[in-house]
Amino acid sequence: MKFGINLFPTVGPHDQAPVDYYDHALSIAVYAEELGYHHVKTVEHYFFEYGGYSPDPTTFLTAVAARTERIRLITGAVVPAFDHPIKLAARLAVLDNVSHGRLDVGVARGFLPDEFAAFQLSLDDSRPRFDATVAAIVELWTGSDVTIDNGFHSFGPVTLQPRPFQSPHPRILVATAITPESAERAGAAGYGLLLVPSINPREKVQDIIARYRVAREAAGFDPATAEVHLSYSSFLADDADEARSLGEQFANTNHRALARAVSGWSTARSTQYEGYEKIVDRVAGGTFATQLAADKTIVGTPAQVVDQIARIREAFGDVTISLQTPPSTAPEAVVRRSVQLFAEDVLPHFSAPVALDGTAPGVAAAAVAPGR
């Protein structure tokens, strides 16, 4: 297994100045490298307390790249629909070069009606637009005199500069919320998968992962290179009561932010997002106790969390786990202790911390940054 940090802002201007959020996020990212985590990940969202402080993960991760040497940098995820493919392909290539090839590119179709409205885009053609834009980006990264005419963009011939550092291009991971077909398409294309287990029953997550693996193998890709990332909110403390009560408080903060962001689905409908209107109910219906009991949030003492990770491995296999840190408004010492406890007292049970030179004893070479 591999373990990383997911920096997902759930604050707005009434909670925290952006400068304090970025100072915090950058400092946790640097600390994550020191502690031997595999990756730092961050999201792309707009306008709301749900990720809105992170409208461009590539920009922020370039700051992380400049402060770190070894840890992998993952967009979790960028939304290609909101960018011109030349702009996004170029920006990601800059980051891949600044970081000497430490970038993995998570991509998402997007699912918030208010974001699509702001970019004057229809939800109804989001899937073909997503597929076309990701394909255009890969072509721009790898081809010369590229001409794109896909119904959404029409340009070329152009030859993108700079090329990515990694050859032929950085690994692509596709975010899937609740639609198994998305996972199958990601598998068939040879890509990795980004999942958020908390919004689905365990059996559904298992089904999505199984379908992904089957589709990927059927398309001829080596099962050993499949990559499934699960993102969990998390909080660890030395004391069980503190972990539980603060963990619940932090979960509620995240929960409120998500509920507000997805409220657009209370009125929006799209045939391309079957079932998304129920996201409001799912978000509103879960309690912290039920989430914790179902291992949908990782909260407790190190000993309790070791048991949780063991159950998660039992359920989903040797996946990669991204731990969403407590809200950035929590005391810095509390957040750092949580990140530290996991790295020192949980991670070694399932993996080896990654050394500063990128080696990880006991972990396959493919799991760490490729050398230049």
Added chain:
Amino acid sequence: MKFGINLFPTVGPHDQAPVDYYDHALSIAVYAEELGYHHVKTVEHYFFEYGGYSPDPTTFLTAVAARTERIRLITGAVVPAFDHPIKLAARLAVLDNVSHGRLDVGVARGFLPDEFAAFQLSLDDSRPRFDATVAAIVELWTGSDVTIDNGFHSFGPVTLQPRPFQSPHPRILVATAITPESAERAGAAGYGLLLVPSINPREKVQDIIARYRVAREAAGFDPATAEVHLSYSSFLADDADEARSLGEQFANTNHRALARAVSGWSTARSTQYEGYEKIVDRVAGGTFATQLAADKTIVGTPAQVVDQIARIREAFGDVTISLQTPPSTAPEAVVRRSVQLFAEDVLPHFSAPVALDGTAPGVAAAAVAPGR
């Protein structure tokens, strides 16, 4: 006067791997801060050896922000036409926060026909598009529930996150190539000005600056806050012959890159770019000797360059000067020595190097980064 470094890549994949360009640029930026320069600036261009390794200055400058503490970061310039205003406003705001308010935003209308073609945009409406997009960005930075309906974009109401660090927003500088009306419009809006003296006769540059200052004052802005940036290619060496011969070689590299990039104007015409077709002749017509004699490139020993800067001050007043460094393919030691010689033996004749805490003895407080 104030002095900064302009990192302008004039290399392509046959000359230098992108990773080596970025390592070089980042190392020069960090060195520029150590040496007391006022700013680091970088450009936005695509596809060609003329700036094409820098398709997103915001991303690169965020890496510089993470490695520095005091030096100002200037986009020189971003091209708003090639971005959605939400994306560009948000990305710049991230950089302004990561850097604790060290960002000045240079903006340009763009002038390369091939870039406009790649983004499927017409050169003919580039001016209203530029004005509308810059206005939209300022509104997104400062307003709440912003609705934009300007003929190019139609969206809202949205409230951008994060807000910029600087209040009400980062300083805006408008790039003007050869059109005096652009400078007047920049002045009337209270913005600063970015000029490239090498592509115009001295009298024309003086006329552009004068018109800018008149328009700015007529609109009620304090003359003391006017800001004129002149960008020059540069090379200094201890020995006069070495400075001259390497300087000519470097100038030719830059010259070839520019000539290839502007070749689109040999066939393109637009009423909105009167005279731009002559850029090809101007670029092709200049020789290093005539450029040097006219102080259009800054090349020589420190003593020679002190005389050049004195003549430039005489001609244009107390402007801000950005020194384009030698090509990134030049030996690192040669580039660093050039940057060092200017900082140590020229700069003190005209200004005071900026200390790490942002103070600059003898320079007005407005010249340095505003404190938080």
